[in-house]
Every structure is written in structure tokens, then in C-alpha cells.
Amino acid sequence: MAKQFDVVVIGAGPGGYIAAIRAAQLGMSVACVDYWSTADGKPAPGGTCTNVGCIPSKALLQSSEHYEHAQKHLAEHGVKVEGVSLDIKQFLGRKDTVVKQNNDGILYLFKKNKVTFFHGKASFGAKVDAGWSVNVSGEQTEELVAKNVIVATGSSARALPGLDFDETQILSNDGALRLASVPKKLAVIGAGVIGLELGSVWRRLGAEVTILEGAPEFLATVDRDAAKEALKAFTKQGLTIHTGVKVGEIKKTAKKVTVPYTDAAGAEHKVEADKLIVSIGRVPNTEGLGAETIGLKLDERGFIVVDDDCATSLPGIWAVGDVVRGPMLAHKAEEEGVAVAERLAGQHPHVNFDTVPWVIYTSPEIAWVGQTEQQLKTAGRQYRSGSFPFLANGRARALGDTTGFVKVLADAKTDEVLGVHIVGPVASELIAEAVTIMEFRGAAEDIARICHAHPTLSEAMKEAALAVDTRALNF
Ligand code: FAD
Ligand code: NAI
16 A cells, blocks of 8 residues: 655655755655665665765765875974875775765664655656655565655766776776775876866875866866866876867777877877776766656756756656756755755745855865856956965965965955855865855955954955955965
8 A cells, every 4th residue: 555645755865865854854744765775785875975976085085185195295294104005995994984874874864853764766656646656666665655756866977978887997986986906097087076086086096197178178167266276286296187188989908998089289199097987977867767657847958847946847746956957066955955845844945056165175175156257257247356375374384285275256346245266275164154155145344354263274265355355464
């Protein structure tokens, strides 16, 4: 017999599990279905983010940064370490432990909030009197029925045409997070977020990394000053990045992958590598969902079509996260999940896409919110800009990490902050202040007048805000 709930959530990634918890907090009876499994078949909720995305990549970035520090930077601090070596089993094992802690944490939160979890694949059955029917198949076979269904099925790595991921030589993010040894030579196609983060991990461990990017500009959507500063730092670290290339037919033998490419000037080259990461964007997961059974509208790229409220083409069916338009970010998925749950409870939430922060967790980190200088110019907006380099920040000098800057863009008349761009240490944490100010539609002067603790990296934010009015104190 079908099990009846107020809400069924399909997918337990950051969009789905957060929507499920919020709906349960608001008094609804909630089921959440997800098929992700551990190697031994146990449920592994958390989606791409927890299993093969945000969390494991940050764990490996941290460990590889420690390794590089021990090798190259601790001596500057007078700390002598000899015979530094890598225990790759421990390196990967620690990451797996961190992932499992997050999987278990979500299962605990489901219990705590009385969300009923089903481990299996969900697909739409039909519209029934009591709502939508969702079939769960796999280890558990069930029919669930609910008035409202939230689809949060996420995304998967996009493959190059004719080159499937085998996860041993041709790697998506999944294989790139679990290489059993450090490749001597690693090629990466796509100098986006994944290419830069995972390219950095394996470079720090000793791989010779070449990244081939199709777009003519490096990090084309990032503020030009920030992209330029980051490229300079990455090149100095030893990442080889070629932009404006056209990749040809890739060949692989048992030992080697050969990637031919034409450079921006039309000259032909090739990269020979032990492994290849293909990180050229991601595609929405709707296969097997039964969208066609119920007539759920997808766009030409396969995303579920939603309005500003995440309502789909069908009443009572909602969709959030990577499977719908907008940035493919965990925090964006979460905000949408919360908003849909609150809407179902009769509330009037709003997700402000203008203040969604972006972070690339390389070293230096790159973080931004709002508009770039180029976007403001194109829009014909009058603005003032203030920058402050970490080189002039006492805490950054004490840390020994002075690459980068904070740049604040504000409206020329009203001084409202329109965009903040940071390249530098823990930019991921510093950006939160900018998001808060922008959410309150604050001015650069507001940041400048707030007392920031000394010595902190956050003083660079204050100084950049002062610089908007050409009155930085320490530069
Ligand atoms: P997902 O996390 O993809 O979850 C979807 C879930 O749905 C999965 O668990 C899947 O098993 C399940 N599912 C799919 N179809 C079905 C079905 N039919 N039945 C049952 N279950 C189903 N974002 C950040 O904000 N910060 C980061 O640092 C970051 N790092 C990343 C690093 C990497 C390497 C990658 C690949 C991504 C990273 N992202 C990061 C992006 C982030 O992972 C995604 O934006 C986020 O996971 C999207 O959440 P979601 O809930 O929409 O989908
Ligand atoms: P991406 O969109 O960030 O970068 C893809 C890059 O590949 C682009 O620069 C694009 O120009 C290039 N490209 C596309 N096709 C190409 C081709 N045929 N040849 C050469 N270059 C080509 O996508 P990526 O890195 O795969 O990541 C997917 C998404 O996952 C990101 O957009 C982001 O939303 C999310 N993510 C977020 C992270 C974070 O927040 N720190 C970390 C990792 C991923």
C-alpha cells in the first residue's frame, strides 16, 4: 500500500536534505529518497556535495596544503622538518572519514527531525487523487504519495563527446578525488572551479599539471583584476594554464592519454599525461526520474523549468539546486530548499541571487559577491572602486601569506556596495562580511566605519572600503 506524506523530497544533496529538514521543522510529514551508496551498499546521503564534491575536495585541498607547507614554507618560520613524505592511503582515508562523518550527520538529522529516509531510486508514477505518486526502487521498494514533491536530483559531470569517464585514466571529479597514487603528469580540460581546485591538489603533491581552457580569457566570469592576480599566483606555483585552446581527438593507451590541441594562434600541440581530468561543467540529473511520464517540463539543456519560486510546470511539483537554472552551488541549493519548504507552509521567503557568494578554494582563495567591474562598465553604472593589498596587512604578513587583495565596488552617488572581489588567504570566510553588507544594501562607508579587530585579515576589507573614498590608512 502506498505510504502517504505531506512532502516527498527526491534527492538528499544540500538542496534536498535541507528542504526535507525545514519542511519537517514546519510540521509537515516528510519522506526523502536518495540512492547514493557507500562501497558496501549503505546509504550515503549528502549528494554530490558530501560524497564527491564540496566536502572531499576541501579535505584534500587542506591535506595537500599541509604537505606543501611542510615541504616549502615551514622553514621560513624557523620550523625545520626533514624527510617529508606522503602517505597517500592516509591522505585519502582521512578524506573518506570526513565524508562519512557528513553522511552519518545527515542520517542523524533526519532521525532528529523525523524525516523518513528511503534508500533507493525515485521515479514519478502518476497523478493520483491524493497527490503525486513516487515509486522507490532498489534495496527498498515502496510507493509514496504526497501533495507536494520537491525534486533535488542534482547534476553529474559533463563528458566530452565520445570520451566516457572510466575513472581510472579519464577522470570526472569522482575519480580525481580518489587517485591511488600521484600521477607524474596530469592533464586537465577546463580551467573552471573543479580544474583549478583539483589541479591544485595534485600539483601540490608533485604532479606536473597542464590545464587546457577553451575560453580565450582565464576565469572569464570573474572580475578581471582578481582573475589576473590569481593566474599570476597559480603560474608561479607551477600550474601550466593555456587559454583559448581547441582540444582535438583524445587518444588513450593502457599507460598514457594524449590530448592534442590547437592554441589561440592556430599552432598545434599535444599534452601527454598519465591521467586526464575532464572538468567542463555539469549536466542536470533527470534520467529515470519519469519526467516524461507526468509531463514535467525540461528546457533544451535538460534542466527542470522553474519560476522564481522554484515551482515547476506542474502544480505541487517543485525543483531546487543543480537540476534547475542558476549557479551550481551547494548554498544556492540550500537556500532554494528552505524557501520551497517555507512556501509550502504558507510563508513568503525570497532567495536573493544578487548576493550569492562564489568561492574557489585554491591558494590564494578567490571569493566574490555581486557585480564585477566589467559588468558595471557594460551596464553604464557610475561606480567607485577601492582596493587594498594583503601585502600591506599586518596579519597577512605574520601569516606569511600576502598574495592578493580586497576590492570593493560602490555606487558613485549612493556609495551602495555593488560588488566585492577578494583574492587571498581565507577569502572564503572574509566574503561573508561583504554578503551581509550587500544584503542590508549597505554602503562602503558602513564597512569603513565598522570597528574591525586588529590584527586581522578582515582589516583589508575595511581598508578597501576606505579606499573607495581614497582614504585608506595603511596603504
Ligand atoms: P546533489 O548534491 O547532486 O544531490 C542530488 C542527490 O539526488 C544525490 O544524492 C543523488 O543520489 C540523488 N538522486 C538523483 N536522482 C535521484 C533519483 N531519481 N532518486 C533518488 N535519488 C536521486 N558547491 C559549493 O557551494 N561549494 C563547493 O566548495 C563546491 N565544491 C564542489 C566540488 C566538486 C568537485 C563538485 C563536483 C561540486 C562542488 N560544488 C560546490 C557544487 C555542489 O556540489 C552542488 O552545487 C550541490 O551538490 C548541488 O546540490 P543538489 O542538492 O542540487 O544536488
Ligand atoms: P566550470 O563551469 O566552473 O568550468 C568549466 C570550464 O571548462 C570553463 O572555463 C569552460 O570555458 C571550460 N570548457 C568547457 N568546455 C570546454 C572544452 N570543450 N574544452 C576546453 N575547455 C572547456 O565547471 P566545472 O569546473 O566542471 O565545475 C562545475 C560546477 O561545479 C561549477 O560551475 C560550480 O558551480 C560547481 N563547483 C563549485 C565549487 C566551489 O564552489 N568552490 C567547486 C567545484 C565545483
